[in-house]
Amino acid sequence: MSTPRLYVDADLAAGQEAPALPGQGHYLGQVMRKGPGDAVTLFNGRDGEWQARISSIRKDRAVFTPETLLRPQASGPDLRLLLAPVKRDAMDWIVEKATELGVRSIQPVFTARCVIGRVNLERLASIAREAAEQCERLDLPVIAEPLDLHRALDAWDGAPLLVGDARSNARPLSVVLAGRRPPLGLLVGPEGGFTDQELDAVRRRPFVSPAALGPRILRAETAAVSGLAVLQALAGDWAAPS
Template sequence: MSTPRLFLDDPLAEGAEVAGTPAQAHHLGTVLRRAAGDAVAVFNARDGEYAARIAHLRKDRCAFALDARLRPPAAEPDLRLVVAALKRDALDWVVEKATELGVSTIQPVVTRRTVVDRVNVERLAAIARGAAEQCERLSVPAIAAPLPLHAALDAWDGAPLLVAAERRGAAPIRHAAAALRLPCGWLVGPEGGFESAELDDATRRAFVTAVALGPRILRAETAAVAGLAVLQALAGDWTAT
């Protein structure tokens, strides 16, 4: 039976007792059928990962007694995803897979062809936490509040940003990615793609490079994950493994 991993934002230290969330209590007691005394691991990017035991467990309350540290905190890649707000299931899937791929920040953006009118940031943050617990990373990506595309670009800090632009005759992503090092970002449009004027505005910025993901037109969620995988392989922390 595998040991559950739980993200806790409170300070972690050997010998401490730290409270969990109601959702964690429900998951441990109702879904996993765990009880007081059972082993868990708790983690965050600031303090690392600790072996722990369930000290108390009720329907909506739990606490953990921390034992020895299993992993110290370590630097993680600054790989960012800027993605047009997609329909719920597609965006949920993108957040889960982007977390597994090691992104640091997910910035939803609103474009002219965006078809959704609301992004539930709290739900997406919960999905990211769950994915981080499963994939054994120490950090959980930040889920930013949605912004209009131009506002997200205006606020960008100048790190290289590649944008998926299959219909622009752009060079393959591997050419641009091979010359990059983190931090960098990946920008993906909505289901219907960016409007031409939006791509024109983006690529006028010195930090933006249009790239192509091969000969086929990909769904937005597929393009998001495929591009992140290429960037991790050629410019990110996959190069160290």
């Protein structure tokens, strides 16, 4: 059987016990059929990836003992996703795939045509954590508190922000990205698109560059994931040596 890979909050150091998160004891004991002495792999987003052993396990509680550092802590490129919330299944999928694609932060932004008025941050954080465990990244994306679109733009730090724009004569994303490196952000609108007023307000920001994501109209979830993939391929860590 494969060695379970788990995210924990505790500090990780050789011989220093680290408690499991809620639910992990049940997962290890009842689902994976693991017990004391069995191997696990741990990471916490700070101390790298560790080979560890289960010290104790009882019902939903477990304690680990890290033994050997497998990989030192490293961060991927500073790629950020600003996203108008979409329906639950699509939003869950976006967070999962954005995590796999190495995005550093996800900022939900409310717009005039949002069909969703509330974001379950706890649920999305859980989805991101499970995706990080599976894809072997060493950290978790930050999932920020939702903001109104204009407040999010006011709080932006000036890094280049690309906005998918399928209804104008925007240059292709690959052209807009030429010569650019992270930090980079991608802004994806709601299922009904931005209003003209919102687009005007977005385009007035000096750090914003409209970019076309191909000749077809994409669903919000498709635009988010395909846009991040292009960012990683052209300006991120996909081309970096392993």
